[in-house]
Amino acid sequence: METKKIKNYVLVALLAILFVATFVFLYRKSRPKEIVYEELSATVKDLGRSTIVTGKIVPRNEVNIKPQISGIISELYKQPGEQVAAGEVIAKVKVIPEMSSLSSAQSRVRLSEINLRQAKTDYDREKALYDKQLVSSEEFDKVRQAYEQAKEEHSAAQDALEVIRDGVSRKNASSSSTLVRSTVSGLILDVPVKVGNSVILSNTFNDGTTIASVADMKDLIFDGNVDETEVGRLREGMPVRITIGALQEMQFDALLEYISPKAVSSGGANQFEIKAAVQVPDSVAIRSGYSANAEIVLERAEGVLTIPESAVEFSGDSSFVYVPAANKTYTRKPVKTGISDGVDIEIREGLSEGDKVRGNQKFE
Numbered sequence: 001m002e003t004k005k006i007k008n009y010v011l012v013a014l015l016a017i018l019f020v021a022t023f024v025f026l027y028r029k030s031r032p033k034e035i036v037y038e039e040l041s042a043t044v045k046d047l048g049r050s051t052i053v054t055g056k057i058v059p060r061n062e063v064n065i066k067p068q069i070s071g072i073i074s075e076l077y078k079q080p081g082e083q084v085a086a087g088e089v090i091a092k093v094k095v096i097p098e099m100s101s102l103s104s105a106q107s108r109v110r111l112s113e114i115n116l117r118q119a120k121t122d123y124d125r126e127k128a129l130y131d132k133q134l135v136s137s138e139e140f141d142k143v144r145q146a147y148e149q150a151k152e153e154h155s156a157a158q159d160a161l162e163v164i165r166d167g168v169s170r171k172n173a174s175s176s177s178t179l180v181r182s183t184v185s186g187l188i189l190d191v192p193v194k195v196g197n198s199v200i201l202s203n204t205f206n207d208g209t210t211i212a213s214v215a216d217m218k219d220l221i222f223d224g225n226v227d228e229t230e231v232g233r234l235r236e237g238m239p240v241r242i243t244i245g246a247l248q249e250m251q252f253d254a255l256l257e258y259i260s261p262k263a264v265s266s267g268g269a270n271q272f273e274i275k276a277a278v279q280v281p282d283s284v285a286i287r288s289g290y291s292a293n294a295e296i297v298l299e300r301a302e303g304v305l306t307i308p309e310s311a312v313e314f315s316g317d318s319s320f321v322y323v324p325a326a327n328k329t330y331t332r333k334p335v336k337t338g339i340s341d342g343v344d345i346e347i348r349e350g351l352s353e354g355d356k357v358r359g360n361q362k363f364e
Helices: 002-030 099-131 137-166 170-175
Strands: 036-041 043-059 062-065 071-076 089-094 179-181 186-190 212-215 220-227 239-244 247-266 269-278 291-308 313-315 318-324 330-340 344-349 356-362
Touching (some): 036 291, 043 269, 043 330, 043 344, 099 137, 220 247, 220 291, 239 269, 291 330
Antiparallel strands (some): 036 356, 043 220, 043 291, 062 212, 071 089, 089 179, 186 212, 220 269, 239 247, 239 291, 247 269, 313 318, 318 330, 330 344
């Protein structure tokens, strides 16, 4: 019996201990936790607000080389990636004459030959009479002039036939229009034709066939678009930092030189085209059309007092921070802010270097 009583006492004691422990645990859980905040210090640093513009790297001037006559490409002397000098031959065009023009030119040659033979006969007869002093010098000069004109007309008709048939006359072979020459010096970016392709010259009704695209790849620009919300802060002459997607380990300096006066709509937003002259070292090879990002510093302040922007409370046109007070509490204090880089913000009035402000809540 005594043993049974002892067991009952022990059981009651254990139940009592369990009850008390449960009560203490629930009591502690029901009590509100103390809210703890991290404290941040006001520090002096340089701040800059910038915008990132996407675009591409292109040559300032890309020239399309076009033929002076229509025909078929018979030879190509240059390929993309090769350097070319102004006046250097890129391709040769074989003329395919238009039959009605060819027939007309041949007819003109035949007629000029008939006229030349008749003028030669008249000249020989008149000269014989002039040598015998049977005709005046005035009459002889008229016949001689007619003969010279007939020779000139025959030569012109022959040249016209050669140009229509061959694209060039023997007299002008050195400046043949069948040879397509580069008008500028630079790198050949593209040759969009092949041997055997038909090409046409530029005229009122079409732009003509492009034989090659040539550009100076040492004179490059960044071409991009900036949103209308930021274009008002841009000024020509601003420094720009260029990062190229294919050369991410390198950065290039540039100078903003053009801001479009007219917006273009893109995805429902108004965008303004900008251009910046890129400074590229001679040792770096850049290809036309590389994707690039341009970082433009819109505002900059050096040696200013800053705190994390997350610690600032904005209410209308006013700004506030919370500074430590007694008993682990915080007092709301007005401050005057300046520029922000999206992480830190300038404090112009209300705080001093080293002052503490309330940051985000700590969670344990």
